[in-house]
Amino acid sequence: QKEVEQDPGPLSVPEGAIVSLNCTYSNSAFQYFMWYRQYSRKGPELLMYTYSSGNKEDGRFTAQVDKSSKYISLFIRDSQPSDSATYLCALNYGQNFVFGPGTRLSVLP
Amino acid sequence: GAVVSQHPSRVICKSGTSVKIECRSLDFQATTMFWYRQFPKQSLMLMATSNEGSKATYEQGVEKDKFLINHASLTLSTLTVTSAHPEDSSFYICSASWQGHGYTFGSGTRLTVV
Numbered sequence: 001q002k003e004v005e006q007d008p009g010p011l012s013v014p015e016g017a018i019v020s021l022n023c024t025y026s027n028s029a030f031q032y033f034m035w036y037r038q039y040s041r042k043g044p045e046l047l048m049y050t051y052s053s054g055n056k057e058d059g060r061f062t063a064q065v066d067k068s069s070k071y072i073s074l075f076i077r078d079s080q081p082s083d084s085a086t087y088l089c090a091l092n093y094g095q096n097f098v099f100g101p102g103t104r105l106s107v108l109p
Numbered sequence: 110g111a112v113v114s115q116h117p118s119r120v121i122c123k124s125g126t127s128v129k130i131e132c133r134s135l136d137f138q139a140t141t142m143f144w145y146r147q148f149p150k151q152s153l154m155l156m157a158t159s160n161e162g163s164k165a166t167y168e169q170g171v172e173k174d175k176f177l178i179n180h181a182s183l184t185l186s187t188l189t190v191t192s193a194h195p196e197d198s199s200f201y202i203c204s205a206s207w208q209g210h211g212y213t214f215g216s217g218t219r220l221t222v223v
Contacts, residue, residue: 034212043115043202043214044153088152090212097143097212101152 003027006089006100015109019076023089023100026070030091030098033065035074038086038102047087048074079107112136113205115215122193122222130188130218132203138183139205143212144176147200159186193222 006023013019021035032051036044048063050056056063064073072091076083084107089100112135122128132142140161145153157167157178165178175197177189186205190197198221204214 036214041200041217041219043113043204043217046213092212099153104150 003098004089004091004100007103008101010104010106012106012108013079015079015081015107017079017107019074019079019083019105019107021074021076021087021089021103021105023072023091024070025072025091025098027091027093028067028070029093029096032092033063033072034090034092035061035063036088036090036099037083038088040085044088081107081109083107111213113139113203113213113215115203115218117218118216119219120221122220124194124222125192127189127191128193128220130190130201130203130220132186132188132205132215134184134205134213137205139186140183141206142180142186143204143206144178144186144188145202145204147202147217149200153202156188190220193220195222198222 004025035048037047038044050063053065053067060077062075086102086104088102091098114133114135116131142159144156146156147153155168156171157165159165159178159180161180161183167173175191180186200217200219202217204212
């Protein structure tokens with residue numbers, strides 16, 4: 001079983017839709033959870049960072065962590081074409097830092 | 110804060126030549142930096158972990174003599190692709206750890222070997 005699993009997509013949604021991106025993981029030692037957005041031919045950009053179970057909101061983005069289920073999510077409200085990118089989850093404990101493979105999202109105008 | 114600058118953003122070189130990519134932490138000290146390679150539509154692949162003042166730690170399958178990493182200061186790490194070949198063409202990205210947990214990425218370098 002891979003350490004982190006993420007549906008690679010592609011995921012296409014109409015503008016204004018609510019997007020749900022998810023990752024599951026197997027190692028309960030992970031303590032820090034991040035979501036990155038990567039536009040084509042650019043480095044990943046940190047979107048959300050959290051370390052506890054529950055929800056964290058930042059503008060149109062909400063990160064959700066369920067440590068008991070080893071499941072993390074990123075919700076995007078009122079999605080915009082500019083949100084079209086690849087979204088990677090990342091998990092960390094100590095010096096161990098693992099990326100999910102990324103989900104390609106297309107928001108259609 | 111926590112900005113990582115990577116240079117150059119794009120480079121084309123001839124087969125057999127060497128290319129150096131720089132990664133700088135602009136507003137924080139990075140004792141550890143990471144180098145990744147990413148092929149089109151694929152996820153980031155960790156190549157090596159660069160520690161200031163010591164030798165880099167390479168992932169399995171990454172040739173340390175081909176991908177030379179130098180982390181001479183707390184704000185600068187360099188990756189040199191030696192004797193580059195077309196199969197080395199890829200997107201190379203560095204990142205640095207800040208506050209022990211978050212990771213900030215450079216903007217990446219697209220290397221094309223012709």
